Amino acid sequence: MKMSAPWRAVLSEAQNLIWPPLCPVSHQPVRAHGELAAEAWSRLRFVADPLCRTCGLPFDYPFGGADVTGRFCASCIARPPYYDRARAPLVYDEVSRDLVLPLKHADRRESVERFARWMWMSIGRQVQDGALILPVPLHWKRLMKRRYNQAGLLARAMARQAGLGFEPDLLLRRKATPSQAGQGARSRKRNVSGAFELTGKLEGQDILLVDDVLTTGATVNACASLLKRSGSGRVDVVTLCRVVRETDLTI
Numbered sequence: 423m424k425m426s427a428p429w430r431a432v433l434s435e436a437q438n439l440i441w442p443p444l445c446p447v448s449h450q451p452v453r454a455h456g457e458l459a460a461e462a463w464s465r466l467r468f469v470a471d472p473l474c475r476t477c478g479l480p481f482d483y484p485f486g487g488a489d490v491t492g493r494f495c496a497s498c499i500a501r502p503p504y505y506d507r508a509r510a511p512l513v514y515d516e517v518s519r520d521l522v523l524p525l526k527h528a529d530r531r532e533s534v535e536r537f538a539r540w541m542w543m544s545i546g547r548q549v550q551d552g553a554l555i556l557p558v559p560l561h562w563k564r565l566m567k568r569r570y571n572q573a574g575l576l577a578r579a580m581a582r583q584a585g586l587g588f589e590p591d592l593l594l595r596r597k598a599t600p601s602q603a604g605q606g607a608r609s610r611k612r613n614v615s616g617a618f619e620l621t622g623k624l625e626g627q628d629i630l631l632v633d634d635v636l637t638t639g640a641t642v643n644a645c646a647s648l649l650k651r652s653g654s655g656r657v658d659v660v661t662l663c664r665v666v667r668e669t670d671l672t673i
């Protein structure tokens with residue numbers, strides 16, 4: 423149903439009376455849902471150069487050491503991932519966690535457009551024309567419980583903004599993997615191995631894979647492995663946040 427502008431304004435006013443817009447980080451009142459208070463902006467840590475050209479790990483963090491060329495992290499040299507490049511605009515920490523968790527567990531979609539713009543800014547220049555945007559899928563049981571896939575919301579908003587194709591059903595999760603929270607790299611990798619399936623052909627198609635947080639990279643790597651084996655072109659990855667320290671693997 424298409425609503426006229428005056429009705430939309432009335433509805434938005436009524437919504438603001440029932441749920442006054444609060445900054446998701448500082449919980450101070452703001453003008454509209456999805457806005458951040460000035461103080462929250464100064465606390466957010468954006469990923470900045472220099473960073474690993476493959477996985478996007480910034481080098482100014484404790485376990486972010488570069489190799490001798492200064493271009494790749496030690497982990498990407500030792501075990502190159504299947505994806506071509508991963509980027510994220512935000513460092514995952516206690517501040518950005520307050521942005522991601524509501525997106526994961528409640529109906530807080532008002533921030534999605536803003537996050538999608540940040541994500542696109544972090545990788546858009548490097549994405550090929552004609553690339554297809556795919557969200558990292560949830561298993562249908564988890565989707566039923568949560569009612570929506572937060573990666574899907576981000577991916578759809580980004581596809582609309584960038585004018586690229588969006589295919590939420592091409593990549594499916596066939597195995598209901600246990601929650602990854604608090605697990606180390608090895609068990610995350612084991613959990614997602616063989617967890618995904620493709621429902622269509624790729625034939626050289628470039629892909630931009632979208633998720634909310636990059637932790638060890640095991641999930642996006644399992645997806646990228648399947649996409650590449652199935653004949654995709656480039657596989658780039660973009661997430662809203664990325665973990666930069668091993669101690670942050672508690673999500």
Ligand SMILES: [Zn+2]
Pocket residue numbers: 474475476477478479494495496497498499
């Ligand atoms: Zn790396």
